[in-house]
Amino acid sequence: MDDTIFALSSGAPPAAIGVVRISGPGAAEALTQLAGDLPPSRSPRLRTLRDRCGEQLDSALVLWFPGPATATGEDLAELHCHGGRAVIAGVLAALGEIAGLREAEPGEFTRRAFANGRIDLAEAEGLADLLSAETELQRRGAMRSAGGELSRRIETWRDRVLGLAASVEAVIDFADEDDVTSLPCSFAQDADALASEIRSIAERPATERLRDGIRVVLAGPPNAGKSSLFNALLLDEAAIVTPQAGTTRDVLERPLAIGGVPFVLVDTAGMRDTGAGEIEEIGIARARREVAAGQIVLWLGMPEDRPDGAIRIHSKSDLGAASDDALEVSAVTGAGLDRLTDLLVERGRAALPPVDGLAFNRRQRDWALAAADSLDAVGGKGDMLVVAEDLRNARRALDRLVGRDSTEEMLDALFGRFCIGK
Numbered sequence: 001m002d003d004t005i006f007a008l009s010s011g012a013p014p015a016a017i018g019v020v021r022i023s024g025p026g027a028a029e030a031l032t033q034l035a036g037d038l039p040p041s042r043s044p045r046l047r048t049l050r051d052r053c054g055e056q057l058d059s060a061l062v063l064w065f066p067g068p069a070t071a072t073g074e075d076l077a078e079l080h081c082h083g084g085r086a087v088i089a090g091v092l093a094a095l096g097e098i099a100g101l102r103e104a105e106p107g108e109f110t111r112r113a114f115a116n117g118r119i120d121l122a123e124a125e126g127l128a129d130l131l132s133a134e135t136e137l138q139r140r141g142a143m144r145s146a147g148g149e150l151s152r153r154i155e156t157w158r159d160r161v162l163g164l165a166a167s168v169e170a171v172i173d174f175a176d177e178d179d180v181t182s183l184p185c186s187f188a189q190d191a192d193a194l195a196s197e198i199r200s201i202a203e204r205p206a207t208e209r210l211r212d213g214i215r216v217v218l219a220g221p222p223n224a225g226k227s228s229l230f231n232a233l234l235l236d237e238a239a240i241v242t243p244q245a246g247t248t249r250d251v252l253e254r255p256l257a258i259g260g261v262p263f264v265l266v267d268t269a270g271m272r273d274t275g276a277g278e279i280e281e282i283g284i285a286r287a288r289r290e291v292a293a294g295q296i297v298l299w300l301g302m303p304e305d306r307p308d309g310a311i312r313i314h315s316k317s318d319l320g321a322a323s324d325d326a327l328e329v330s331a332v333t334g335a336g337l338d339r340l341t342d343l344l345v346e347r348g349r350a351a352l353p354p355v356d357g358l359a360f361n362r363r364q365r366d367w368a369l370a371a372a373d374s375l376d377a378v379g380g381k382g383d384m385l386v387v388a389e390d391l392r393n394a395r396r397a398l399d400r401l402v403g404r405d406s407t408e409e410m411l412d413a414l415f416g417r418f419c420i421g422k
């Protein structure tokens, strides 16, 4: 990791300002070459940037942060340039000509921050979610991980495991002496309480649900008005609507945020048992898969055919009322759409991690449950060596949760989600 990396860290030009970051052992030298001198640390200075031939590139605000107390844990420089395409291209080209410097890969700044212990894995995962957050709830959820709240809680769990382990070690160490030391009375209770606390968070919906959105699948027989309702909810003519049964064949999906809740609306082929051609048959098979996978299913068909858990919608309510308690909706007049979206928000929130609490992603959840399982195993055991081993396993699982020993592939997958410059 000896090379020095650089990238445009702000959005694509043209923009008012373009922030170029340089991180690594060559950052000071690179900044000195471009700006003429090294400014005092952590203090912005206005400098003329020049390339190797003395050609003026830009007049920029430059910042110098000596490591290791920086965002990446390395020497770090920032150039706040004018955000024009040619300016940014010129500055990046000048940096590329300096020996030992190369363009950063996606997420490489953050990866270095992780490698240097500036952030842990849970924080890096939160940051990835934060950068892709499109709704208010996604932002708030990701902030909890990115801001270290989740990591701090895990650290307190780790401390509690170490406390339990210390009592066990004490019993083992003095086992040979007459003056027998025993476990504190509250030992089993403390281990149980910790296991339940970890489990209570692990049982919440995973953060991927928040990140990827709640799938709302529109299903029912041909011509029920699925595509019309899909379009009405999206306020967009995204799907083809015709009076012909079997118009929709492929699965069509669009993201939609309502009241800060991220949904993915899914339109499907109408289901029928007879009369469908080969293409439509394939579409129907796909529709069934979507119904099985969706978190919310809106069923625009007969009550007796309603899939388990689906919300029954009586569509085309402008043509006549339903005979049961189905939700009456008309894509043509817009009647009932407000009630439908209210219901979606209510169901959606219930399927998401709590707004004001911690939650795990699936990877974190697996390790949290492993830690809780090891803690459960502690109670009721007589052999202190076995108990000590259970506690070591619990501690290891918590360490994996925050990435204390994570694999290269896992890190590649995570940091590959970031953009270049982050």
Ligand SMILES: Nc1nc2c(ncn2[C@@H]2O[C@H](COP(=O)(O)OP(=O)(O)OP(=O)(O)O)[C@@H](O)[C@H]2O)c(=O)[nH]1
Residues within 6 Å of the ligand: 221, 222, 223, 224, 225, 226, 227, 228, 229, 240, 241, 242, 243, 244, 245, 246, 247, 248, 249, 268, 269, 270, 271, 315, 316, 317, 318, 319, 329, 330, 331, 332, 333
């Ligand atoms: N009056 C009235 N007609 C509607 C309404 N919604 C849809 N329609 C009509 O019903 C017909 C079928 O609508 P679609 O939205 O294509 O129905 P679909 O369920 O997607 O049909 P397939 O994709 O073929 O399965 C079209 O002629 C629509 O104009 C409604 O709320 N009121």
Ligand SMILES: [K+]
Residues within 6 Å of the ligand: 222, 223, 241, 242, 243, 244, 245, 246, 247, 248
């Ligand atoms: K149709």
Ligand SMILES: [Mg+2]
Residues within 6 Å of the ligand: 226, 227, 228, 239, 240, 247, 248, 267, 268, 269, 270
């Ligand atoms: Mg359709």
